[in-house]
Amino acid sequence: MVQTFHGQSLTLPQSIITIGAFDGVHKGHQSVITHVVHESRKRGIPSVVYTFDPPPRAYFKGAKILTTLDEKLERIESLGVDYAVIASFNKKYLKQSSSQFINTLMSFHPEEIFVGNDFRFGNGREGNVETLRHFFKVNTLKPVCCEQGTVISSTRIRKLIEQGKNFEASNLLGLHLQL
Template sequence: MEAHVYSSLELPRSVVTIGAFDGVHRGHQTVIRQSVQRSRKLGVPSVVYTFDPPPRVFFQGARMLTPVGEKLDKIGKLGTRHAVVARFDEVYAERSAYEFIGCLAKLNPVEIIVGGDFRFGKDRLGDVKLLEKYFKVRVTKPVFCPQGSVISSSRIRQLISDGELNLSKALLGWESGVNAKNHILQE
């Protein structure tokens, strides 16, 4: 996998999936694998577009589940060809939804894969409907754990805070996994 950290990438065609991907948990893994499979079917490179730090960490001070290096390692293991990491800071947070669309246009996506609640741009004004005006968009369904709850980074953070380390590791889904206890101790 080629990582493009804080730099731009231009491609003649691609399949792009976008998200914070903090933890690269089982839900994220499903979305990234779908994009890799789709890109192979269409004969174009797959791109994961992500952020460092994740927006929730930047805006709300949430605990980060995976540092960018670890995140890229996990994304690479899922078979994606490129990862674009945008530096999420005060300047990036001020970008309009249309500026973000312009950035995505440089990747010439034949398809973009996102979750149904995907929002982008300053004040989260961009949504799936706006994205669909410019690109073909595939919305993925949420991934649920065996107990029936949606797998999300927020839920995993809460489980770690509650001391439910085994369940948080199960939702992360990596054999070597994120050492949730160490992440707590590092805070």
């Protein structure tokens, strides 16, 4: 069972971490999280998903949220994650510098961090993947594509839902519709 920490500090002697909004925990997210869980088990250390509530795109742009926090945590748990850290994405969080965020990550003592290649953090998005690499071993995974070769993303899934293409959206989310 995943242990969840809401904005509280978590200290671990070692870990493998992935960081992201994970809105919908779609097939692309599932691939990344499954990889992190596999790596953590192979090394005998805990896996951590560091995520945000609400997702940044919902906070900044009012984007429709694909899963409630409870649904997101259920899906993360189903993938075998040991710890989920939920950062409250609000005005206070946005004022955090990139060095403050790095200090938070240091408390998890990550052996490796997995993020998207466009990952940004800190006040004004001042930190990026290269900033993280000054402090940690960072691995960026290629985006996951569907069978047609198109990248699976929360934005794409939202568009499919808006277009009434619920079956396609559900497929990308990894959900099985009851017909």
